[in-house]
Amino acid sequence: MKIGVIGAGSMGAGIAQVAATAGHEVYVFDSNAAALERAQANLLATLNKLAEKGKIDDPTAKAIFGRSFFMNDMAAFGETGLVIEAIVEDLAVKKAVFKQVEGIVSADCILATNTSSLSVAAIASACQQPGRVVGIHFFNPAPLMQLVEVVPAVQTSHEIAKQAKLLIESWGKLVVMAKDTPGFIVNRVARPYYGEALRILEEGIADIATIDWAMTTLGGFRMGPFTLMDFIGNDINYTVTETVFQSFFYDPRYKPSFTQKRLSEAGWLGKKTGRGYYDYAEGAENPIAQQNKELGEVVFARILMMLINEAADALYWRIASRDDIDLAMTKGVNYPKGLLHWADEIGIENCVHMLDALHTEYLEDRYRCSPLLRKMARTKQTFYGKQG
Numbered sequence: 232m233k234i235g236v237i238g239a240g241s242m243g244a245g246i247a248q249v250a251a252t253a254g255h256e257v258y259v260f261d262s263n264a265a266a267l268e269r270a271q272a273n274l275l276a277t278l279n280k281l282a283e284k285g286k287i288d289d290p291t292a293k294a295i296f297g298r299s300f301f302m303n304d305m306a307a308f309g310e311t312g313l314v315i316e317a318i319v320e321d322l323a324v325k326k327a328v329f330k331q332v333e334g335i336v337s338a339d340c341i342l343a344t345n346t347s348s349l350s351v352a353a354i355a356s357a358c359q360q361p362g363r364v365v366g367i368h369f370f371n372p373a374p375l376m377q378l379v380e381v382v383p384a385v386q387t388s389h390e391i392a393k394q395a396k397l398l399i400e401s402w403g404k405l406v407v408m409a410k411d412t413p414g415f416i417v418n419r420v421a422r423p424y425y426g427e428a429l430r431i432l433e434e435g436i437a438d439i440a441t442i443d444w445a446m447t448t449l450g451g452f453r454m455g456p457f458t459l460m461d462f463i464g465n466d467i468n469y470t471v472t473e474t475v476f477q478s479f480f481y482d483p484r485y486k487p488s489f490t491q492k493r494l495s496e497a498g499w500l501g502k503k504t505g506r507g508y509y510d511y512a513e514g515a516e517n518p519i520a521q522q523n524k525e526l527g528e529v530v531f532a533r534i535l536m537m538l539i540n541e542a543a544d545a546l547y548w549r550i551a552s553r554d555d556i557d558l559a560m561t562k563g564v565n566y567p568k569g570l571l572h573w574a575d576e577i578g579i580e581n582c583v584h585m586l587d588a589l590h591t592e593y594l595e596d597r598y599r600c601s602p603l604l605r606k607m608a609r610t611k612q613t614f615y616g617k618q619g
Contacts, residue, residue, distance in 0.1 A: 232398075233258065235314035235336075237328060239270035239301065242345060243317035245373030248274055251298045252374070253402040258300045258307040267301040274299060277374075308335045313398065315367055317345040320470075325349065326357035333358045341391055343367040347418055348474045351384040351411045361386035365395045368415060370563055378563040379404045380415045405562050407555035413478035416551050416559040418471055420570065422485050423537035425468060428456035428530075429488035437521070437530050439508045444520030445527035446534065451567035456534070457508040461501030465494045465508075483597040484541070535573070536585045540601050542570035546614075547603035553614055571614040580608040 234250040236243050239261035247270075251257045261267050278292040287295075300307065308314055314332055316325060329342060336342070342364045344354050355364035366382030379399050383392040396406050409415040414422070428442050437445070443455020460468045469491045476485040494500070494507060501507030509517050521527075542556050551559065557569025574582050583604050590598040607613070 232312035233307075233310050235260065235305075235308040235311040235332075236317060237261075237305075237314065237332070238317040239263070239266040240317065242369065242371055242373060243315075244270040244273060245371065246315055246317055246345065246369055247299060248277065248295070248374050249369075249402055249404075251295045254298075256298045256300070258302060258311065260302055260305050260308070262303060264303060267303060271299075271301045305332065305335050308332060308340075309337065311336060311340055313341045313343060313395075315343045315345055317369075320346060320349060320474075322349050322353055325354050329354055329364065330357045333360065339363075341365065341395060343395065345369055348414060348471055348478070350478075351382050352386060355384045355386045362388040363391050365391055366409075366411065366415070367395055367399060368409075370417070376563070377405045378417070378559060379406050380409045380417065380559065380563075381406050382409045382411050382415055384411050405558060407551060407559045407563075409555070409559075410548075410550045412548075412550055414471070414475045416545060416556055417563040419475065419550070420538065420541045420545055420556065420560060421564055422472060422475060423534060423541055424452075424456050424564075425460055425491075426472065426485065426488065427534045427537045429490055431530055431533065432457075433488065433490055437526055438518050440518040440520040441523070441526065442530050444522060445530040448522075449524070449527045450531045450535065453565050453567075460491070461507035461509055461511075463501070464503055465491055465500045469495045483595060484599075486597065532585060533589070536582060536589070537598075539570050539574045539577075539582055540586055540604065543574065543601040543603045546571070547601055574604070575613045575615055579604060579613060583608045 232255060234255045234257045236247045236257060236259045239259050243259060247257045247259045259270060275296055278296055281287045282289050282292040314336060316328060318324065318328065325344060332342060342358065344351060344366050345368055346366060347368055351366040355361035358364055364384060365387045368380040368382060370376035370378055381392065381396050381399065399406050407416060413419060431437055431442060432439060439457040443457050446452045446455045469487060472485065472487045476487055479485055498504055499506045502511055505511045545551060545556055546553055553571055557571050560566045561569055583600055586598060586600040
């Protein structure tokens with residue numbers, strides 16, 4: 232099968248590399264000639280580096296590059312079996328592109344969007360055959376990240392969703408199925424990692440370094456929330472939070488932070504601009520964590536409870552299966568444990584107690600306990616088997 236990719240940015244180029252490595256001829260389209268040249272040069276450099284390190288041999292590197300075509304004309308999409316769009320997160324632009332592509336591809340070609348935050352159903356509505364449109368959400372960098380979320384829209388045919396899942400699995404990826412709701416699994420369930428950390432900071436309970444220390448040293452997370460936001464980019468992270476907040480009809484659980492908004496407005500976007508929550512200039516002095524274990528445990532427990540609550544609610548609302556939710560969070564954002572497994576370890580009743588304590592303290596809907604957790608506590612159930 233020949234594969235088409237729309238967009239030669241880092242995500243589109245990464246997806247193209249994955250498909251070409253899996254043995255497909257891949258046609259990458261972008262209207263920006265400079266982006267195409269850059270993507271082609273980067274792919275060659277990446278393959279050469281992999282060959283130098285012994286990850287692949289020279290003939291394999293040459294073969295992958297030889298199967299990758301970069302073009303400013305979509306005509307080649309006429310022979311593709313799958314086209315994946317990886318362009319700007321703008322619904323109007325995506326709908327226009329899908330409408331255009333549908334006029335070029337064959338009747339049985341699958342059309343996929345790599346959107347991370349937009350409605351797949353809305354994108355599919357631009358097509359004459361919306362049943363062949365599906366969300367296939369890779370994580371950046373696509374060649375390295377194992378997880379892919381496959382997201383059928385309400386219009387997507389069962390067969391198309393099944394074909395998409397099997398194809399992406401054949402590329403060596405771990406596929407989870409998610410309902411077409413804001414943020415899908417990962418970007419929805421992960422929101423409290425950033426949002427609650429910002430809330431704790433704004434309340435003056437702990438500073439950025441102490442919060443990051445608590446989550447890494449005590450919690451086992453690879454990166455603290457502020458380090459991670461600086462890595463992602465405060466502009467990107469804020470926009471995703473704002474999009475999810477609006478898409479959930481302004482549910483206070485996803486409320487964005489003024490702190491992050493102001494950093495974005497100031498151009499303090501993180502590592503890419505040299506300044507974010509931390510200062511990345513050479514010789515810059517950054518805050519040092521207090522390393523107060525008692526305070527750290529409070530910070531860690533509060534953020535973890537909000538993450539567990541979000542994961543439980545995703546299961547309650549049938550966004551995804553229990554196993555796919557835990558798999559998504561361990562493989563998509565490298566959490567040390569699946570959140571539902573973690574809830575079992577802590578004890579469901581303990582989770583409910585901690586969430587209720589927060590709700591009693593703040594009297595905000597933000598801290599409402601998931602009905603699923605409350606029911607499980609009452610009936611002595613666990614996510615991975617019934618108690619005694």
